[in-house]
Each structure stands twice: as C-alpha cells, then as structure tokens.
Amino acid sequence: MASLGALSAVSVPAAPVLAADAAPNPWFDPSYVTDNWDTIVGHLGQHVRLTVGAVLLGALIALPLALLARRTRFLAGPVLGLSSIVYTIPSLAMFAFLAPFTGSLSxxxxxxxxxxYTLVILVRNFLAGLQGVPADxxxxxxxxxxGxxxxxxxxDLPLALPAFMAGLRIATVSTVALVTVGVITGNGGLGQLIVGGLNxxxxxAEIVTGAVGCVLLALVADVLLAGLERLLTPWTRAAR
Structure with a gap:
C-alpha cells in the first residue's frame, strides 16, 4: 500500500510544448507587415517590373504579328497556333529551355x-481589333x-484600340499571377513571400500577405488600364 501511495504521489511530467505549436500563427498580422516592410516593398517592386516589362515586350512583338496575320490571311492560323502552343508549355520547362540562352536562371x-506567355492573349486581341475595322x-x-x-x-489604331486595351488588361492581370512562378529561380516577386511562408x-501571415498583395496589384493594374482606355477612347463614352 505504501508503495502504491508513493507512486501516486509522483507527478507525471507534462508533454513538452513545441515552439512551433506555442508560437502564434494568425492569418494576418499587421506587425509582420510593419516589421518586414522593406522586404515586402522590394518584392513588390520586382513584381511590378516583371509584369510591366513582360506586357510591354509582348505588345511590341504581338502587334507586328497581328498586322502580318491580317495582311497575309493564311498566316493567321499558324501565328495564333504557335502562340497557343507556347502558352501550354509548363513554366518549369519554359525556364529550363530559356536558361541556355539567358546564361542562367535569372x-x-x-x-x-x-x-x-502574354502572346497568346495579345496576338488574338490585337488581330481581332484589326479585323474589326470596317473595310469600307x-x-x-x-x-x-x-498611306x-x-x-x-x-x-486602324483608333478603331481597334478598345480590343487592344482589352487584351492588355487581360494579359496584365494574367501576368501578375504568373510572376509568382518565377520563385523557382529566386525572382518571383510577391511569390517569394508565399514560398517563404510555406518554408x-x-x-x-507571410503567405496571406503575398497572396493578397498579388490580388491587390492585379486590381490596381486593371483599374489603371481601364482608366487609360477611357482617356484614350472618349468617343466610346459618348456612344454610351
């Protein structure tokens, strides 16, 4: 009996609490944003640069292709088909294909x-806008x-501009999302926050900050382009 009493008096140590379990893990933490503001702004700047650069370069390539496809009808199918095929290539494979030409994954x-990736959207919209100009x-x-x-x-340009702007808006929003895949090269913009939170x-808080940042960036870009479209096409407002 004495031994049983002695055993009952012995306290059983509580299970150790892991630091990861004890640490707070909120969905959003303002202190994370304030403490890491410089890092977030740096990733945001890279995200914006990659998005703007890709859409501008895509537009410069897509416009001559669309003009060529309108001028030479039998080239329309191959041009559109080629841009669609490029879009189906997975990003990981795309970067691997490009690395020998760019020197490294950068x-x-x-x-x-x-x-x-922007060409599948821009070429189609540019060509649709040009083909929509009345022949008469x-x-x-x-x-x-x-001349x-x-x-x-x-x-051509004024009449096709609404279709051009629609293509630019879609391509920009799509590119904002696609920039995050660049995280596999260490150049993913706000995607770096998402992967950093997973790791x-x-x-x-880090994951949500990166995801919400991408959504807000896409919304702001779309609103700005919509405003630019209204500014460049005042006759469409009068028609409404």
Whole structure:
C-alpha cells in the first residue's frame, strides 16, 4: 500500500510544448507587415517590373504579328497556333529551355518566359481589333490619299484600340499571377513571400500577405488600364 501511495504521489511530467505549436500563427498580422516592410516593398517592386516589362515586350512583338496575320490571311492560323502552343508549355520547362540562352536562371529568364506567355492573349486581341475595322472605312481613307502608316495611326489604331486595351488588361492581370512562378529561380516577386511562408512552418501571415498583395496589384493594374482606355477612347463614352 505504501508503495502504491508513493507512486501516486509522483507527478507525471507534462508533454513538452513545441515552439512551433506555442508560437502564434494568425492569418494576418499587421506587425509582420510593419516589421518586414522593406522586404515586402522590394518584392513588390520586382513584381511590378516583371509584369510591366513582360506586357510591354509582348505588345511590341504581338502587334507586328497581328498586322502580318491580317495582311497575309493564311498566316493567321499558324501565328495564333504557335502562340497557343507556347502558352501550354509548363513554366518549369519554359525556364529550363530559356536558361541556355539567358546564361542562367535569372530575372531575365523569367521576363522572357512571361513575355512569351502574354502572346497568346495579345496576338488574338490585337488581330481581332484589326479585323474589326470596317473595310469600307479603310478604302475611304485610301481614297483620301492615306498611306500605310497614316492609315494605321489615324484609322486602324483608333478603331481597334478598345480590343487592344482589352487584351492588355487581360494579359496584365494574367501576368501578375504568373510572376509568382518565377520563385523557382529566386525572382518571383510577391511569390517569394508565399514560398517563404510555406518554408517557415506554414507561416500564414507571410503567405496571406503575398497572396493578397498579388490580388491587390492585379486590381490596381486593371483599374489603371481601364482608366487609360477611357482617356484614350472618349468617343466610346459618348456612344454610351
């Protein structure tokens, strides 16, 4: 009996509490944002640079391709098909293909890959806008002595601009999301926060900060482009 009493008096040590279990893991933590503001802004700046660079380069490539496809009808199918095939290539494989040409897996590799991904959207929208210009309007302009350059700038571009801007808006929002895949090269913009949170024992505040940042960036970019479209096409507002 005495031995049983002695055993009952012995206290059983509590299970150790792991630091990861004891540490708070909120979905959003303002202190994380304030403590890491410089890092977040740096990733945001890279995200913006990659997005703007990819869309601008994509537009510069897509416009000549769209003009060529409209001028030579039998090239429209191959041009659209090629841009669609490029879009189906997984990002990991795309970066691996580009690395020998860019020298290494760098921000340039990500920029080139993102530019290629924008073409499937931009070429289609640019071509649709150019094909939507009425043939009789173009013929009337030629009858007034318009040359090719003046015809494009004064007739084709204004009439096709709504379709152009729609393509730019879609491509920009899509690219904002795609930039995050550049994290495999260490150049993923806000995607670095998402992966960093996953690596830090699923730290939710860091993951949510990166994800919400991408969403807000896409919304801001779309609103700015929508405003630019309204500014450049005042006649569409009058028609409404």
């Amino acid at each position: 921000a340039t590799t990500v920029l080139v890959g993102l530019t290629l 309007v173009r013929e009337a302009a030629r009858g007034m002595g318009y 090719s350059a003046r015809l494009f700038l004064r007739v 830090a024992n699923f730290y939710r």
